[in-house]
Amino acid sequence: MIKYLLSAGDLTRDQTIEILDIAEGMADVNEREIKKLPTLRGKTVVNLFFEDSTRTRISFELAAKRLSADVINFSAKGSSVSKGESLKDTAQTLEAMGADAVVIRHPASGTANVLAHSNWINGAIVNAGDGTHEHPTQALLDAFTMRKRIHGSNSKGKALDGLKVAIVGDVLHSRVARSNLLLLNTLGAEVHFVAPPTLLPANPSNWKATLHFSLDETLQVEKPDVVMMLRVQAERMNASFFPSEREYARIWGFNADRLKTLKPSAFLMHPGPMNRGLEIDAISADSPQSTVLEQVANGVSVRMAVLYSLLSGERAADVK
Amino acid sequence: MSNSFVLKNVVIGDGVATDIQIEGDKIVAIGAGLVAAESIDCSGLVALPGFVDLHTHLREPGFEQSETVLTGTQAAAMGGFTAVHAMANTSPVADTAGVVEQVAALGREAGYADVYPIGAVTVGLEGKQLAELGAMANSKAQVRVFSDDGKCVHDPVLMRRALEYVKAFGGVIAQHAQEPRLTEGAQMNEGAVSAELGLTGWPAVAEESIIARDVLLAEHVGSRVHICHLSTAGSVEIVRWAKARGIQVTAEVTPHHLLLTDELVRSYDAVYKVNPPLRTAADVVALREALIDGTIDIIATDHAPHPIEAKDCEWSAAAFGMLGLETAASIAQDVLIDSGKSSWARLAEVLSLNPAKIGGDTDQGQGLIAGAFANIALIDPKVKRAVVADSVSKSKNSPYIGLELPGKVIHTIYRGYFTVRDGLLAETGRN
Numbered sequence: 001m002i003k004y005l006l007s008a009g010d011l012t013r014d015q016t017i018e019i020l021d022i023a024e025g026m027a028d029v030n031e032r033e034i035k036k037l038p039t040l041r042g043k044t045v046v047n048l049f050f051e052d053s054t055r056t057r058i059s060f061e062l063a064a065k066r067l068s069a070d071v072i073n074f075s076a077k078g079s080s081v082s083k084g085e086s087l088k089d090t091a092q093t094l095e096a097m098g099a100d101a102v103v104i105r106h107p108a109s110g111t112a113n114v115l116a117h118s119n120w121i122n123g124a125i126v127n128a129g130d131g132t133h134e135h136p137t138q139a140l141l142d143a144f145t146m147r148k149r150i151h152g153s154n155s156k157g158k159a160l161d162g163l164k165v166a167i168v169g170d171v172l173h174s175r176v177a178r179s180n181l182l183l184l185n186t187l188g189a190e191v192h193f194v195a196p197p198t199l200l201p202a203n204p205s206n207w208k209a210t211l212h213f214s215l216d217e218t219l220q221v222e223k224p225d226v227v228m229m230l231r232v233q234a235e236r237m238n239a240s241f242f243p244s245e246r247e248y249a250r251i252w253g254f255n256a257d258r259l260k261t262l263k264p265s266a267f268l269m270h271p272g273p274m275n276r277g278l279e280i281d282a283i284s285a286d287s288p289q290s291t292v293l294e295q296v297a298n299g300v301s302v303r304m305a306v307l308y309s310l311l312s313g314e315r316a317a318d319v320k
Numbered sequence: 321m322s323n324s325f326v327l328k329n330v331v332i333g334d335g336v337a338t339d340i341q342i343e344g345d346k347i348v349a350i351g352a353g354l355v356a357a358e359s360i361d362c363s364g365l366v367a368l369p370g371f372v373d374l375h376t377h378l379r380e381p382g383f384e385q386s387e388t389v390l391t392g393t394q395a396a397a398m399g400g401f402t403a404v405h406a407m408a409n410t411s412p413v414a415d416t417a418g419v420v421e422q423v424a425a426l427g428r429e430a431g432y433a434d435v436y437p438i439g440a441v442t443v444g445l446e447g448k449q450l451a452e453l454g455a456m457a458n459s460k461a462q463v464r465v466f467s468d469d470g471k472c473v474h475d476p477v478l479m480r481r482a483l484e485y486v487k488a489f490g491g492v493i494a495q496h497a498q499e500p501r502l503t504e505g506a507q508m509n510e511g512a513v514s515a516e517l518g519l520t521g522w523p524a525v526a527e528e529s530i531i532a533r534d535v536l537l538a539e540h541v542g543s544r545v546h547i548c549h550l551s552t553a554g555s556v557e558i559v560r561w562a563k564a565r566g567i568q569v570t571a572e573v574t575p576h577h578l579l580l581t582d583e584l585v586r587s588y589d590a591v592y593k594v595n596p597p598l599r600t601a602a603d604v605v606a607l608r609e610a611l612i613d614g615t616i617d618i619i620a621t622d623h624a625p626h627p628i629e630a631k632d633c634e635w636s637a638a639a640f641g642m643l644g645l646e647t648a649a650s651i652a653q654d655v656l657i658d659s660g661k662s663s664w665a666r667l668a669e670v671l672s673l674n675p676a677k678i679g680g681d682t683d684q685g686q687g688l689i690a691g692a693f694a695n696i697a698l699i700d701p702k703v704k705r706a707v708v709a710d711s712v713s714k715s716k717n718s719p720y721i722g723l724e725l726p727g728k729v730i731h732t733i734y735r736g737y738f739t740v741r742d743g744l745l746a747e748t749g750r751n
Contacts, residue, residue: 087633108636109507109518110588117587118632131636133518178518201515202523 004116004125005306008136008183013159016186020144021156023298023305029066030301040069043311046099047073048090049128050106055272056128059296060103060137063303069311072099087111091120099123101311109133124310132173138271139179141302143187145295146226149267161188166218168194168252169230169279170241172201176271177230181209194218196252198241215252219261227262228269229254229279249278256283267291323736326354330362330698332688333664340367342694345736349690362698365730366664369672370402370695372684373645374465374494374572375548375620378404378435380426381419382411387625387714389423390749392645393432395623395713397739397746399645400697400729403434403676403684408445409470415440415451417459424461431749432739436679439463441482441493445471450482457489464680467494469548470595472530474500479534483543490680492570494546495534497555498596502526507636509582509597517585519635522597524552531555535562535569544568546678549622551577551596553606560615570678572620573607575644575651576719580604584719590631590638591719594624608655611670612662618675621648625715643718646711650725653701658726683735698731712745 002015011019029037045064047057057073064071076090087106094102101124104112109131116125129135146163147155165184171177171193184191191209193200200211212218219227232248242248249255254268262268268280268289276282285292327340332350339354340347378392387395389406396404406423408414414423420437427435439456443449445468456463466486473479473495482493503526508514510521531547535558538545550556550571562569576594581601584592592598610616624641631638652671656662668687676685686692705728707720732740737750 086629087637088629106634108634111634113588114590114634117589131518132520173518175518178516202510202521203512204515206512206516 002310005136005310006112006116006125006127007134008139008179008186010136011183011186013186016140016143016183017157017159019140019302019305019309020147022308023140023144023301024156026301026304026308027298030297036066036068038068039308040064040067040311043069043100044098045069045071045101045103045307046094047071048094048102048104049073049075051129053105053129055296056105059299060128060303062300063307066300067304067307069307087114088118088120091115091118095121095123101126101307103128105129107131126306126310129175131175133175134179135175136179136183137299137303137306138176139183140306141295141299142180142228142269142271143183144298144302145269145291148294148298149291159187160184163189163226164192164222164224165189165226165228166192166194166222166224167228167230168215168254170199170232170236171195171230172199173233173236174230180228181207192218192222192224194252196242196248215258219258223263225266226269227254227266231271231273232275232279245278253279253281254284255281259284259287259289262289269295272296324356325358325360326356327362327367327696327698328359330365330367332367333668337363340688340696342733342736345694347688347690347692347694350688364702365698365700367688368400368664368668368697368699369685369687370697370732370734371400371649371671372403372675372679372681373401373621373623373648374405374618374675374679375469375622376404376406376645377409377622377624377641378406378423379625380410381422385627389426389435390430390432391712391714392623392625393427393430393435394745395643395645395711397432397732397734398712398729399647400649400699400732401433401645402695402697402732402734403436403681405436405438405465405679407469408438408440408467413440413444414438415443415445417452417455417461420456420461420463421459431751433734434681434684436465436681437461437463438465438467438469438494441466441468441473442478447471447473447475447478450478450485453482453485453491454489457491464489464491465494465546466491467496467548469494469496472496472498472500474530476533476537480537480541483538483545484541487543492544492546492678494548495530496548497527497530497534499526499530502529506597507593508585509599511582511600513582513585517588519585524554524599527552527596528554528558531558535559535567538569539565539567544570547571549574549577549596549620550607550616551599551603553603556606556610556615560610563615570617570674571615572618573611573616574622575619575648576642577607578604578611578619578655579651580719588635590633590635591642591717593635593638593640594642595640608659611655612666617670618678619648619652619670620675621645623713625713626717627715631717641717643711643713643715645713647707647718647720647725649697649699649729650727653699653727654725657701694733694736696731696733697729699727700730701727703728
């Protein structure tokens, strides 16, 4: 069993499908009147958040609680070194308190890897977003959502072979894009990135994806099965990545006109929180094609599956 | 007390075995069958002129938790160096006669190598106003190399004036070529790996555009310019072009840029965080070729000690820099000798003769000839050694730990004095 989930690329195809299948079961639990399993009773899960993210934190918190784990939320703002306690001291403190799993969100790329490869923590580690690197549980919940939309209650055991996914927006700074790229590659989907040239990496040669500058042309020519819009972060607005918000919205934003060009079976995703009127307009965001709220609901199921996979294996080993 | 000994059966560079006789602080004779009060068997060892590092961070004053002039020069001695140039980014910055004289005095007191302080080009390394270059040049430290290393003199007017001004006393500006706007928040080489890792890129063009500008400025004002730590294939091309054009430019490369690539950053282990960043395998090939063909003049270590806490953290919070003094000769041997592409004579040029010439160090880089100061590094080229964390430097941030490197410095003789003998550091310095 895996002990760390640092990158979506850590998972094999079989492991990915297994986690998604477990999440199906968790989704059933989340439909019940009593939404709780005793699986992780006595386990302690720490949400170690160095960056504000209410959505991701409560999703993990709910996931852990529904598995009956004890949950501690540890928020530390900003770079740990400049603000006093080092990452090492924080990690060792949590270890000393007996954390079984640490879910870490950090503004610096690679921090989950640093934590995993130090000897500071013995427990499981889940990367809940590290800088502009990765956000593997987001990719898992996105894959889960795609599978569910396509296969409904027959989703178990399925991959995403041949699915055409267009990911649109600030690809350069997006951990969602990076994790989705790796996981979609693993599941056999075809990835298309659409962005202004300033928001694509200067050298994408290691990426198994097709790059496009024009959203309209991509929609027209590629006819994607899935369109995933990325959030435009406020700090990009005044850094010359694009001339103005209006121009961005016109050329790369999703709107009612573009919605009409989608094929009937296609759907529209967004990891949230949305900038309505910038990368996505209200009509699209609230349309039946939009999966935004499904993604949120599925996030809890998928994170339950991840925590279960990381921690219940350990329990089995304990019994041996 | 007279100091008189003979190094027996030593191979000087690419030559055949011979003897070197030393009296006091000088080499007095070279040839077979020399006799003195003490004779030291050096069979199997290669003798080279003591190494000169044009780019060392000794950290004192101000950052004694990382390194001091004493520990830094001890590490230098272990690496076969008999002289180091101490970079100016201390606290206070070496931008006045007082600070450079203090660093020089600490070097003399330590007695493990000649310490030549480098003066800051601008006050406080801030890139706004020229530091008192003349005062530093005329001080007891006799500064000839000026650099804002760690920061680029990016203002073109200031760079032009600095290049012109130091002609008055035969100085040289050593430029840290890094266009600041193009490297805001930069964490690693911008390329295929940075795209995957989500780390802000440090593009090659940020280095190359400054080098291109500065060689043209040097040509325009008829000055010489030295480029610190070249790291890209494009930089090599520009320096090659400038030299062909007759521009007075010299260039250095660090050992780590000759061996390591940005693939190592995949570990997010901050020991590989350095400025300029580790580049691609193609850049490494270009730098190695340029060192062999003479486009690059010297190897300089950019020895940059940092305490454990500055590296044992998340990548973006970690300090830039890595150790280099104790391992530089091994990497030079790998590139020039073990590759079969060059010679010990070239190794002596890039680690001793050329840096001494660029830095204006008249007592160093004289070569192994009768009458020269007895600054000698004796290397056993056949030894393979696994690099361990246990360095003489006060810091441990070596990127080579766990690697096996060729060659080992057996003895270092600094002005006739064994700072290292049989691989062991002398307990006290010269004096």
